[in-house]
Amino acid sequence: MAAVLVVAGAGSAGAEPVDRTRTIEWAACPDGLEGQCGTLSVPLDWNKPRGQRIDVAVARHRATDPSRRIGVLMVDPGGPGGSAALFALSPVFSPELRARFDIVGIDSRGTGNTSPILCDDLMSDAPDIYPSDEAGFQAVLRYNRRVVSQCRARSGPVFDNADGAAVARDMDAVRRALGERKISFFGLSYGTVYGQAYAEMFGDRVRAVALDSVVDHSADVLRFVGDRAAASDDAFAEFARWCDRTESCVLHGQDVYEAWEAALVRADSRPNGRQGLLDSMYYALREPDWGWAAGLIADLPAFRAADIQPNYSSVRLASVCQDFSLRLDSFREYARMRADELRRSPIMRGSFLGHDEVMACAGIAGPPANPPHRWDIGKAPTILVVNGRHDPTTPYAWAVNMQRQAPRNTVLLTYEGWGHVAYDASDCARAGVDEYLLNLRTPVASCPAVGP
Template sequence: MNPSTPITRTNPRPVPAPGAEPGAEPASGGSPAAGRRALSVLLAVAASAALAAPVATAAPAGKSAPKPPGGASTPIVWGPCKGDPPMPDPGPQAECGTVQVPVDWSKPNGPRTGIAVARQKATDPAKRIGVLMVNPGGPGNSGVESAMYADNPIDGYSTRLRQRFDIVGFDPRGIGRSGSAVCDDAAFAKIPSRPRSAAEWEKVRTLNAQAIQSCRQGTGPLAAEMDSNSVVRDMDAIRAALGERKISYLGHSYGTFLGERYSRLFPKNLRTMVLDSAMDPAPSGAEQYLTDTAVTASKSLEKLSSSCAADPSCTAPGLPKGKKLTAVIDELFARADAGTLRKPGPNGPTRAKVTPDELTGLLNGLAGGGYPDQATEQLGALYSGKGEVRFHGDGPVNAAIPLVLCRDSDYRIRDWAEYRAIRERVAAAAPYVRYNDQALSFTLSCQGSPLPVEPRPAQAAGTLPPVLVVNAVYDLPTPLAGARRMAAAIPTATLHEVDTVGHVLYLMPAVKPVIDNHLIHRTR
């Protein structure tokens, strides 16, 4: 990290978190943003449905703008918005429309595709600053919904922001209302989640290629043009269609990656920017990504163990008295490796074995939650064999990952031998989880992809505005190490570290005013 990057720190009070959803990424823990539909996690659980939706059902409520010449944008024709069931229709203050952009930005006069856009205008026009473009992450989440429901009193944007800015969101190309990519879900479901041999490794590569090809067949040329460089050019087309010389930007999770790319391609068009739960802008490869995410999860469990050691009330039936949680985890892994760890039941251990991978999934969920009472209850039940444990299932990877994430960063691994060596090194660095289950799933989905990795664009000429990067110290999807590299990569960035477990921090009471103040006042 560049030592010149300014750092501020917050030590928030604990905030209750929703329970982790089986099969999903670890819950957001210290951030109540875990329950927010718009500000969602790096892996969009709902995105597979969005990607599989027929294109005909994905049209926005507003009329499409006339086809502009070349790559230029014409003004957006706004109309009423409709919510996707079970979500209700937004209020009349929400407007929806479409911006037409080239499918392939290297061919500006070629075929075009529609980008769905929504906005809520500033509620205090006399104090309006301009447009705040938002992206909730994913890849695969709906920015249209972020804007449509921006005034939700529970999980929307603050009154201060809505007074001063037009909140504008969009569905990235190939996502949701923006011409949803159509893939064969059955092809993705066949891919082994955790290869255990050289033969299974090759099967992963072959089936990944077949699944991605199904997207190209079902979607057409757009499936090969969903990389973030293309999305960022769409963002600037939206800016032009809005008639704005500059925009402010607030990106969450994967949206931070888009923000950094926008700052490289269009620095003159940025007023200011906040990157909440920041991705590494240029990871050096699969091993660094897997190590950063796994070490964060392992350290989160160490933090839980230390908290329990200092708190006599931090105990649960089934846990041996005086034994640290980390020592309990060591013993559970030893039993799982030996095939003697059993799933608990109401009256004692069942016959069903707990595999090391199942144990890793459970531990990642507990690490992402960050709550000692949940951890002790679950680990006590597993240790003693009596009680109930909520294991995470391995579902098929969201198709947005190979179509977007694997285009943006090179996570390819040479062969089975290199994969095993990386796994061993990551496990040694992160002994209390062995690996981050979400990161490993994402990495495996990139193997065998026929789509090329798009290079990070060169920094365009222009002075960057002040940028704020916000990250939890214990963020499993976007680790602090990557956020520090993000802040170091932007010369005008300040890093605000929050000493908590969590991911996507905007709704945290200690963080929201920090983000709001920067966006309104552009403070360094």
């Protein structure tokens, strides 16, 4: 039986007056998209509210059943680099959510149409991000400092004002412009960083928050990489068990672990072959696409490009590097991190994503603008945390830790399956999120796995 959550302000009644000095001028969205698009002027630096301003891009899909409208549901697809404005207009959401909420997406700073940070062309000739000595590590630092300097110069001041706390303040500015007293929020993956920040800073303005595949904003550099490394090995072990019991797996009847090691050796004869194989395997486990994973081991040409956010490599310099303390400054620090990573992930040789992000941030000057810390959501209502048990990108351990940090007002829904983002993977998880957002009722504690 679902337990009812007692949450104050469950509707849009009592909405605060619209701030007429900062309104959104709505117009039809381009490219025939169903919805309204506009911009809102906000301070570039929220610590200097009377200073320079920027326009954040906003999109809205109006509730299709206005007579039963609950209010506003802000959404974010994560990345960083994903356009929340486009996400809000997508068919991802259930008909009932679309009927009862105005679904609103705000392109976070540096993404979509909010002062996009586009610097991929500055990132040629990158050094090896797995250095074996001090000289190799120093080459990474020199490269990073050059790229950051050039990207900052090209992007302008938004580059130093794109952290998760700034995005949360933009969300609240949009709330005020819409005249809503409270909002609901649904974030995926890195979008959960924005949801966490909003619940901390504006908990009394929250009706409901659902966080699917959570990025633990309390993680230090060792957990940021190590937890993901362990999760990658766990995901591989799940794939190997599937091959053992599934006749259609091309590796069925073989020792999958021995075949994997042999494939890594074969890959050594190709340029970037081993790392390319490891990276491709990570994405196959993340999907999850276990047929692709087996094909990678059986036939190296099964490599294929991964689907990542459009400007992820650029915007992470201004977001991830400012939301986490990932500033390795010496080879000694790197060697300690790498040893722990390999200890926790002997099969996958570490975390592709975690390692890559840490090395992109190495050497960046100054402390992060929105440093990691223990979650403090005392003013927020009960928040729903959702995570796959075998997710290699946002480890299940992160979701458990988030719930432990705020046991009085968080509920954890476990999807017992694989891959990244539970809402798309399981009808049960989707129903649980919808029930919470619509009726403020907690779902069942867990949802069964659905075959990949």
